[in-house]
Amino acid sequence: MSMNPFCEIAVEEALRIKEAGRASEVVVVSMGGEQCVETIRTGLAMGADRGLHVITQDSSSLFPLAVAKLLQALVSSEQPRLLLLGKQAIDDDCNQTGQMVAGLLGWPQATFASKVSISDDKESVCVEREVDGGIETIQLQLPAVVTADLRLNTPRYATLPNIMKAKKKSIQRVTPEELNVVIGSDLEVLEVTEPPKRKAGVMVASVDELLDKLKNEARVF
Amino acid sequence: QASSALVVAEHGGGSVKNGSISAVAAAAAVLGDSSPVTLLLAGSGGSELDAAIQHASSAHPAVLVARSPLLGQPLAEPWAELLVQAQKKGNYSHIFAASSSFGKDVLPRAAALLGVSPITDVTRTIDQHTYIRPIYAGNAMATVRFKGSGPCIVSIRATSFPAVPGLALTGVGHPSIRGNLRDGFPEAIGKSKWIGLASQQTERPELGAAKIVISGGRGLKSAENFELLEKLADKLGAAVGASRAAVDAGFVPNDMQIGQTGKIVAPELYIAVGISGAIQHLAGIKDSKVIVAINKDRDAPIFQVADYGLAMDLFEALPELVAKVPSKRL
Numbered sequence: 001m002s003m004n005p006f007c008e009i010a011v012e013e014a015l016r017i018k019e020a021g022r023a024s025e026v027v028v029v030s031m032g033g034e035q036c037v038e039t040i041r042t043g044l045a046m047g048a049d050r051g052l053h054v055i056t057q058d059s060s061s062l063f064p065l066a067v068a069k070l071l072q073a074l075v076s077s078e079q080p081r082l083l084l085l086g087k088q089a090i091d092d093d094c095n096q097t098g099q100m101v102a103g104l105l106g107w108p109q110a111t112f113a114s115k116v117s118i119s120d121d122k123e124s125v126c127v128e129r130e131v132d133g134g135i136e137t138i139q140l141q142l143p144a145v146v147t148a149d150l151r152l153n154t155p156r157y158a159t160l161p162n163i164m165k166a167k168k169k170s171i172q173r174v175t176p177e178e179l180n181v182v183i184g185s186d187l188e189v190l191e192v193t194e195p196p197k198r199k200a201g202v203m204v205a206s207v208d209e210l211l212d213k214l215k216n217e218a219r220v221f
Numbered sequence: 222q223a224s225s226a227l228v229v230a231e232h233g234g235g236s237v238k239n240g241s242i243s244a245v246a247a248a249a250a251v252l253g254d255s256s257p258v259t260l261l262l263a264g265s266g267g268s269e270l271d272a273a274i275q276h277a278s279s280a281h282p283a284v285l286v287a288r289s290p291l292l293g294q295p296l297a298e299p300w301a302e303l304l305v306q307a308q309k310k311g312n313y314s315h316i317f318a319a320s321s322s323f324g325k326d327v328l329p330r331a332a333a334l335l336g337v338s339p340i341t342d343v344t345r346t347i348d349q350h351t352y353i354r355p356i357y358a359g360n361a362m363a364t365v366r367f368k369g370s371g372p373c374i375v376s377i378r379a380t381s382f383p384a385v386p387g388l389a390l391t392g393v394g395h396p397s398i399r400g401n402l403r404d405g406f407p408e409a410i411g412k413s414k415w416i417g418l419a420s421q422q423t424e425r426p427e428l429g430a431a432k433i434v435i436s437g438g439r440g441l442k443s444a445e446n447f448e449l450l451e452k453l454a455d456k457l458g459a460a461v462g463a464s465r466a467a468v469d470a471g472f473v474p475n476d477m478q479i480g481q482t483g484k485i486v487a488p489e490l491y492i493a494v495g496i497s498g499a500i501q502h503l504a505g506i507k508d509s510k511v512i513v514a515i516n517k518d519r520d521a522p523i524f525q526v527a528d529y530g531l532a533m534d535l536f537e538a539l540p541e542l543v544a545k546v547p548s549k550r551l
Contacts, residue, residue, distance in 0.1 A: 186369025
């Protein structure tokens with residue numbers, strides 16, 4: 001299963017932080033069924049040191065709050081200084097998990113990051129974020145949660161030697177029960193439907209024709 | 222349990238923001254006329270907050286105010302804690318907010334603290350616990366029901382809930398509630414610091430509310446060429462947006478990006494210039510009333526969704542449009 005694009009950006013940022021000497025280890029986590037292993041291997045092939053697979057029977061029950069609770073449990077045993085996530089998954093487009101786990105951990109958060117700079121003393125992180133009004137800059141004390149936006153970086157491709165090395169890196173499997181997390185859900189998806197389709201449009205041959213249609217047919221002028 | 226809603230009212234420059242007015246409209250639509258809707262306004266204090274409180278209370282009787290130096294900036298940690306405290310005090314059945322970058326940042330954190338899953342970026346309300354939201358960049362719509370105990374926390378897409386000024390903010394004569402929440406924030410709050418916001422000053426209408434939006438893509442080829450769009454926008458009184466490609470290329474700043482992970486717009490008229498029409502971009506414009514596309518590539522996917530398509534070189538089309546389009550500005 002291919003990695004969510006925003007998560008790829010998060011992994012890439014973690015690798016850059018390590019390469020800059022500001023982190024000693026990059027651990028990648030994925031949650032769900034067996035298909036997660038492939039996703040974790042991709043992270044390892046990019047350069048992460050080890051993987052964690054929270055194995056669940058049923059991926060459809062993994063709403064963001066459940067993922068956040070599982071991450072909270074992992075964080076308490078792993079004790080990372082920085083938790084990096086993609087800002088949203090491109091299937092459910094929720095954009096919630098990072099914010100939720102930050103709340104549960106009582107950690108500060110910086111979402112939609114377009115630039116991340118860990119301080120020299122590794123006690124804080126300065127983040128530029130893409131918000132409605134432009135670029136906002138905030139500074140967080142570590143440990144903190146940062147979610148990655150599109151322009152944070154361009155992820156590297158895994159090189160063949162790294163793909164081979166990745167096969168030897170460890171992926172630890174753990175269940176929600178072992179983490180003492182009960183996965184319930186307070187949400188239910190009743191149905192998924194197609195949105196209403198727009199009527200097919202027409203091609204116009206000139207600016208004059210366009211303006212005529214806009215004025216007399218669409219009546220927007 | 223009787224229904225009641227708290228609406229997080231963002232404000233700026235002394236008035237409640239349009240997105241939050243839309244959130245009030247959504248709350249009122251879901252809860253019906255007999256349930257109270259309370260607006261929450263907060264800040265560090267000062268004349269702008271006071272003006273916003275005036276704006277809110279002039280149209281809506283139930284306003285909850287929180288003043289604290291910790292709330293002077295849009296930092297998620299104190300604001301999420303404020304929502305938790307407001308909820309403890311008011312025991313609302315629902316909390317609504319606009320799905321703005323602020324709402325996206327704060328609401329899920331608050332929801333987790335309150336132990337519930339929020340339903341975000343809602344485009345339609347079915348009943349008090351059932352909502353429709355887009356998934357897969359708007360290529361599918363999910364009907365989601367909240368079945369938890371605890372407040373039903375919902376963020377709404379402002380473009381799906383038009384804010385009719387005056388009408389949307391009409392309360393039903395509930396007494397004014399003005400409370401000042403005390404500073405009781407836990408430790409986590411002091412760990413973030415707001416440094417600054419880099420934004421462009423513009424007199425043009427806000428993208429989310431503009432009646433006409435003119436958008437440019439990679440086809441514009443440079444930042445300077447966006448001036449062609451701006452001329453057209455000025456004549457029409459329109460807002461200017463951009464595709465992700467144009468922002469990535471550095472032609473325009475990020476706050477102009479329209480699409481799945483940028484801004485969602487639903488104007489009367491959307492004109493896409495030099496934009497190919499990637500799915501992620503279309504996600505941001507699907508609810509526009511009329512879509513026009515100008516692109517010299519006849520096969521560009523944008524023509525699949527455009528009501529009117531002009532396969533022409535934009536460097537020829539734009540000057541001609543600027544010359545011939547009726548002037549909206551007086």
